[in-house]
Amino acid sequence: MYKNKYSGLFLKWPKLLQNSWPKLILLLILTTFSAVLVALPKVTGLAVILLLVLPTLLALIFEHRAFCRYLCPVSGFLGPFSKMSTLALRNKSQKTCDHCKAHFCQKGSEKGWACPYGINVGEMTESLDCGLCLECTRSCLYNNVTLYKRPFASELGTRNLSEAWLTIGIFTLAVVYSVLYQGHWAVVRDYVNILDKANWGLFGVYSLIVWSLALLIMPGIIVLLSYIGVKLSKLKNSTKQVFLTSAGALLPLGLMLWITFVIPMLFVNVTFVMQSLSDPFGWGWDFFGTANIPWHQFLPRFVPWLQAVLILIGLQLSLRNLRNSWLKNQIKSWKLMLLILPVGLFIVCCSVAMIVFFTN
Ligand code: SF4
Ligand code: SF4
Incomplete structure (x- = not known):
């Protein structure tokens, strides 16, 4: 209750x-x-x-x-x-939670409301469900909830199929958005242009491709590569277990691809940010002498380099997480290598393709 x-x-x-x-x-x-x-x-x-x-x-x-x-x-x-955040809300002492019968964090107390996301902090092992509202820091009468600093991108794997599909979906959308809005192929943009051209037929094709990629093709590729990894390594792990783990490893590269996608748009608008900072209300102020600077693209030559570096960071973190996900299983190193090799190669290929895409 x-x-x-x-x-x-x-x-x-x-x-x-x-x-x-x-x-x-x-x-x-x-x-x-x-x-x-x-x-x-x-x-x-x-x-x-x-x-x-x-x-x-x-x-x-x-x-x-x-x-x-x-x-x-x-x-x-x-x-x-x-899950990649350096900040995580967890309990201070697991022992206190184990002895706690009231579960104030989940059920509420006279000091605070029940967790709006239904979480029992005593059982919380990952951050995906937590909205970080901090209500449990008030409702826990044992003062047993706190925030921890942790290494970047340190949560591994996914818990179930829907979470794995969601992670793969976000990764896929980063690639689709990049190709669609920053590719050299103007014809591709016609497929989403239902406003000016009312291309409903092309829009239908585009929608079908995006939904198939996110729900069938990309998850299908990861399932297949996970299966190949199990067969190559001859380990007893199920393909589903390898798939859930591999999907989680896509997250760092996915995040970097989204940042990479945003950078050109951000840099194009830097002039407006500088103008607004100098004259926030448009009242003729000029705090920093930048209120009337003409529009210019911010460091245009620097953009592809930055994009390439970000993707390489994502690649490194994704491969690291792919390997780290299995460390607790104490698998022989050559077997582990064979297990993660197919998905690892897929991550490398995606990274190389996206670097080539962004730097050309
Ligand atoms: S966080 Fe507090 S209220 Fe929640 S289970 Fe632990 S001790 Fe109990
Ligand atoms: S911070 Fe908010 S959402 Fe997260 S566990 Fe606490 S009460 Fe729930």
Whole structure:
């Protein structure tokens, strides 16, 4: 029983949907229509209103933050990357949690609300589900919750198939977005241009390709490579176990690909940032002497180098995590090498292809 009083129906979220599948599907819908979403102010406004109304409505029906936990596409995108954060909320003492019967963090107390994401900090081993609202630091009457600093990108693997699919989906979308918006092929952009050209036929083809890539082709490739790794190494591990681990290893490279994708857009707008900083309200101020500087691209020659370095960092971290995921299993080093070789080569090939793409 919860120790706080809630309004609304407070129904349980359907068990069948207590996973990352709904988030992945909504993320794919949002990204499929992203060009319309950012180009038409009316659609942007509608999306923002929906993001306010839907969580409120669902909060009146289901317990806690059902929308944030199970549906929010933004959470679907950001959640997996929280596993790479250098900041993590955990308990101070596992022993105290083991002896705790009240579970104030999960059920609430007179000092604070129950965790809006339904987490019992005593059982928490990874950051994906945590919204870092810090409510449990108040509700735990044993003062047993704290924030830790940890190495970058140190959480490994994925817990279940929906989480693995979500991670692979985010990785795939980074590649798709890069090719679509920063590729040299203007014809590719025609496929998403339903605003100016109303190319609904081409848009249908584009949607089919993106959804197939994210839901079938890329996960299928990782499953196949995991299977080959198991066969090569002759280990007893199941293909599913290798797949879940391998999917998690894509995360660092995925994050770096997203940063790499954003850099050119960011650098193009640096002039406007400098102008706004100098005259934040457009009232004719000029704090830093940059209010009226003409537009120029920020360090254009530096961009491909930076992109290449970022992808190399992602490659190194992904390969490191791929190997580290198996260290606790005490597998002979040559067997481990054979087990992770196929997925490792896939990560290397993706990195090389994206470096060539961005630097040409
Ligand atoms: S974090 Fe606090 S309330 Fe939660 S299980 Fe541990 S001791 Fe109990
Ligand atoms: S920080 Fe918030 S979301 Fe995370 S475990 Fe604590 S109460 Fe739950």
